[in-house]
Amino acid sequence: MIPNPMLYAILALWVFGAVCILRERRNVRVMIYLFIFSLLTSLAYFLLGSPDTAMAEAAIGAFTTIFFIVCFEKYEALKVDGPQPEESPAEKRPVGAWLKRVVAPLLFTAVIGALMLYFSPGGEVVDHLKSQYLTQFAQDVGGENAVTAIYLGYRVYDTLFEALLLVVTVLAVAHMSYSTSLQSTKQKRYLKPSVVEIAVVRAIAVVILLFGVYLIVNGHITAGGGFQGGLFIAAFFVCRFLIHNIHDLPVYKLLRLEEVVFASSVLIAVFVIFLGMTYHLPAEHLPMFQGVYMVIMNFMIGMKVACGFTILFYRYVTIERR
Amino acid sequence: MNPIEVAAIVVFLISFYGLITGKKMIKAVVYMVLMQSAVIVFFLSIGFQSGTVPPMGAYLEYAEHIADPLPQALMITAIVVGVAVTTINITMLMAFFRKHPTTDWDEARKKSMEKEGAATLPNLESQS
Numbered sequence: 187m188i189p190n191p192m193l194y195a196i197l198a199l200w201v202f203g204a205v206c207i208l209r210e211r212r213n214v215r216v217m218i219y220l221f222i223f224s225l226l227t228s229l230a231y232f233l234l235g236s237p238d239t240a241m242a243e244a245a246i247g248a249f250t251t252i253f254f255i256v257c258f259e260k261y262e263a264l265k266v267d268g269p270q271p272e273e274s275p276a277e278k279r280p281v282g283a284w285l286k287r288v289v290a291p292l293l294f295t296a297v298i299g300a301l302m303l304y305f306s307p308g309g310e311v312v313d314h315l316k317s318q319y320l321t322q323f324a325q326d327v328g329g330e331n332a333v334t335a336i337y338l339g340y341r342v343y344d345t346l347f348e349a350l351l352l353v354v355t356v357l358a359v360a361h362m363s364y365s366t367s368l369q370s371t372k373q374k375r376y377l378k379p380s381v382v383e384i385a386v387v388r389a390i391a392v393v394i395l396l397f398g399v400y401l402i403v404n405g406h407i408t409a410g411g412g413f414q415g416g417l418f419i420a421a422f423f424v425c426r427f428l429i430h431n432i433h434d435l436p437v438y439k440l441l442r443l444e445e446v447v448f449a450s451s452v453l454i455a456v457f458v459i460f461l462g463m464t465y466h467l468p469a470e471h472l473p474m475f476q477g478v479y480m481v482i483m484n485f486m487i488g489m490k491v492a493c494g495f496t497i498l499f500y501r502y503v504t505i506e507r508r
Numbered sequence: 509m510n511p512i513e514v515a516a517i518v519v520f521l522i523s524f525y526g527l528i529t530g531k532k533m534i535k536a537v538v539y540m541v542l543m544q545s546a547v548i549v550f551f552l553s554i555g556f557q558s559g560t561v562p563p564m565g566a567y568l569e570y571a572e573h574i575a576d577p578l579p580q581a582l583m584i585t586a587i588v589v590g591v592a593v594t595t596i597n598i599t600m601l602m603a604f605f606r607k608h609p610t611t612d613w614d615e616a617r618k619k620s621m622e623k624e625g626a627a628t629l630p631n632l633e634s635q636s
Contacts, residue, residue: 190558197515204522204542213534220538227545234552235560235575239583246591250541253598261605295525302517313555316576320563332563332577341581348585355592359599408564413588498595
């Protein structure tokens with residue numbers, strides 16, 4: 187009997203999705219397959235026992251697809267496959283070219299796969315670190331979610347550098363892409379949404395915003411946290427664009443806000459974690475202090491991620507059309 | 509051998525094969541997304557047993573198998589880093605497409621070779 191049939195079915199579909207993406211030639215269909223693939227990935231994460239990453243992957247998959255589609259909307263030529271290569275007859279094509287194009291990459295991939303399977307750890311894993319984290323996190327960092335305790339307590343360096351990387355990404359995208367007018371109020375739209383679509387998005391948007399705030403505030407107790415909540419809040423601003431078709435958000439002010447939030451989150455982490463503020467507190471106030479720290483830190487990260495993704499989306503939308 | 513790990517390795521190899529044989533730049537970006545998902549599934553599947561519960565909640569000590577929280581926390585970071593890489597890739601793709609209107613690697617190489625040749629040949633002649 188298969189122990190976990192749902193997980194294996196989803197993994198089989200997942201591999202099949204990758205094959206579909208490999209075989210597909212039209213770019214728009216590749217995007218649809220990519221979206222389905224990321225949904226399946228999210229389900230697989232959930233069944234592997236990690237709802238935090240599943241939530242992050244679901245939101246990130248949607249955002250990746252949105253970015254690609256906005257890119258297609260800007261440059262229509264990317265939608266089609268480009269000029270078809272002129273088909274040379276089979277007898278003219280030398281055998282060496284076929285070897286070089288198909289057989290050599292296949293062999294190379296097969297060798298790498300064999301090496302990976304040979305060296306893959308498999309089997310028993312030494313898990314003293316896991317048991318240490320699971321037994322200690324409630325006293326050391328607080329909260330009821332071990333994942334949040336790790337990324338806000340034990341490994342807060344990772345979180346800070348990842349936040350820094352997101353700031354750098356937003357800056358790079360803002361400077362590599364150029365746009366004629368950031369503050370233009372109306373943009374020509376090619377596909378006009380109907381009244382029903384606008385009404386539905388308007389109804390969903392509030393729920394998305396509430397859900398994002400809920401994830402941030404309860405991130406230290408249940409699944410969720412700063413990243414996921416921030417992504418949902420950024421999705422609210424995408425909905426806002428869909429409803430009103432304006433991009434009047436002051437992008438550069440948002441960028442300043444993101445930098446300020448990042449700097450203050452670094453300061454909070456330095457004071458609380460690295461300088462060991464928790465050691466000087468009386469023991470009866472410790473749980474409340476830890477809860478306040480985690481909520482504030484999640485809120486900071488959420489605000490930063492929301493600012494970053496809103497800037498990215500609005501930046502892609504306002505890039506100049508050829 | 510864990511079948512989940514095998515599935516992750518297979519998806520990684522499929523996207524690797526696509527990356528080294530593909531001709532379209534957009535699909536190269538997509539393959540990098542796939543590779544990242546495969547790596548994350550591989551990490552999350554370490555030490556996985558059926559009946560694993562997520563590492564959260566107040567009654568963790570009564571659970572039989574608990575998922576390892578450390579790879580999960582690292583993989584949340586990896587997901588956000590991955591989407592940062594994807595956005596940079598898309599921006600570079602759009603900037604390239606604005607400059608040379610093609611998304612085919614071979615054509616792009618040909619065009620840049622032509623441009624480089626036009627730029628460097630006079631210099632070579634003047635030096636000789």
